Amino acid sequence: MKHTIKTILMMGVISLAGLGFLVNPAMSAGPADGYDIHVQAPHMMADGTVGGPYHHYCKGIQGGEILQCLLFQTTAPDAKLVAVEYFIAKDLARKNVPLIQWNRAFHDHQVEIDTGRVVILDIEDPKEVKALAEAAGKTDGVIFHLWGKDQVVPDGTVTIPTSVGHVYRTK
Numbered sequence: 726m727k728h729t730i731k732t733i734l735m736m737g738v739i740s741l742a743g744l745g746f747l748v749n750p751a752m753s754a755g756p757a758d759g760y761d762i763h764v765q766a767p768h769m770m771a772d773g774t775v776g777g778p779y780h781h782y783c784k785g786i787q788g789g790e791i792l793q794c795l796l797f798q799t800t801a802p803d804a805k806l807v808a809v810e811y812f813i814a815k816d817l818a819r820k821n822v823p824l825i826q827w828n829r830a831f832h833d834h835q836v837e838i839d840t841g842r843v844v845i846l847d848i849e850d851p852k853e854v855k856a857l858a859e860a861a862g863k864t865d866g867v868i869f870h871l872w873g874k875d876q877v878v879p880d881g882t883v884t885i886p887t888s889v890g891h892v893y894r895t896k
Contacts (some may be wrong), residue, residue: 759784760782760784760794762781762783762784762792762794762845762857763780763781763782763783763848764780764781764783764844765777765778765780765843765844765846766779766842766843766844766888766889767842767889768808768868768870768888768889769886769888769889770884771884771886776870776874776886777798778842779796779797779798780797780800780804780846781794781796782797783795783810783812790813790814790817791812791814792811792812793809793810794810795809796808806872807870807871807872808870808871808872809868809869809871810866810867810869812834812861812864812865813864813865813866813867814863815833815865818831818864818865822865824894827865828893828894829885830885830887831865831866831867831887832865832866832867832888832891833865833891833894834861834863834864834865834866834888835863836888836890836891837866837888837890837891838858838861838862839890840888840889840890842890843861845857845858867885868887869883869884870883870884870885870886
């Protein structure tokens with residue numbers, strides 16, 4: 726009997742190509758739980774083009790000083806994970822990342838929000854949206870793109886885009 730991956734996943738356990746990778750969709754309370762902040766924003770890619778917009782699914786870690794986000798090009802259930810972004814409290818990022826490295830890889834989320842290109846999705850209450858935007862504006866971001874736009878598979882290349890509207894810091 727021939728089974729598709731979807732059918733096998735629905736059965737509960739899959740062994741990928743006999744390599745011993747197990748996937749159990751019934752797992753809970755793991756590190757993938759809690760990515761329930763949904764933000765959409767474009768990125769200024771390393772080649773100078775605008776990419777996206779990307780769907781960011783985020784959750785807080787380290788006592789809320791950092792949000793880590795999984796980035797997808799679409800909201801389809803089988804969307805590829807194309808990047809990871811960290812929202813880091815400005816005082817924490819700026820104290821621990823040298824200015825030259827910050828200017829190469831980081832961006833100020835307040836500057837990005839001010840461009841009007843960031844959309845907070847799946848929250849109906851305007852006060853909650855505003856509070857989330859204000860909290861995000863107090864962070865710096867760093868993005869690691871893992872899967873290039875025209876790649877059939879990720880090839881190990883990691884690019885570090887910034888935000889549309891990125892400005893360099895002088896201090």
